[in-house]
Amino acid sequence: MPTTEIELARVEGAESRSVQLQLQADGAVRLHAYDKGATARLTFDRDEYEFWVTVPAEAVEHQKTQEQSRLLGDMLGRSATDQQFRSLMLTDAHAAFAQYGVNLPESYDIVFIENKFDATFVLPEALDELVELEEAELMTVNGGATPLSAIGTVLQTSKSLRVPLSARVLSDSAA
DSSP states (O other), X not given: OEEEEEEEEXXXXXXXXXXXXXXXXXXXXXXXXXXXXXXXXXXXXXXXXXXXXXXXXXXXXXXXXXXXXXXXHHHHHHHHHOHHHHHHHHHOHHHHHHTTTOOOOTTSOOOOOXXXXXXXXXXXXXXXXXXXXXXXXXXXXXXXXXXXXXXXXXXXXXXXXXXXXXXXXXXXXXX
């Protein structure tokens, strides 16, 4: 059962067509289309034709990861040549992300810093010894995160357990 269904197109009449995008509960995406009329009859030898294709959640996540990595790379690349944008990243990271269509919640603290040393390391917040981390959180702390996780997990990791963005990016470049 789809979690969300979005109608992308609808044409009514002798030749009718509907196209829907369904966001499945498991994270998969399904494109569903239905054609009715002379074109369906000519093409498929039937008065109506229905088809769908489902992209598994893993493939959707992979594509999202690729896009997030590209976006962060674009931002960092621009910061090397556009002093005004670099300044914006250093003073208002939310506004910098917004220029790329990413609206982070105001409650999320994100900071870009100048690397004025040979290496810059940002320590994670201290945790109570009794706190057990989930597998995904352990990957973030031990350097298993990817540049895309800097954006992707930014909204998923709880505030008390998150690792600063600069630590994630640094751990990826060192790998």
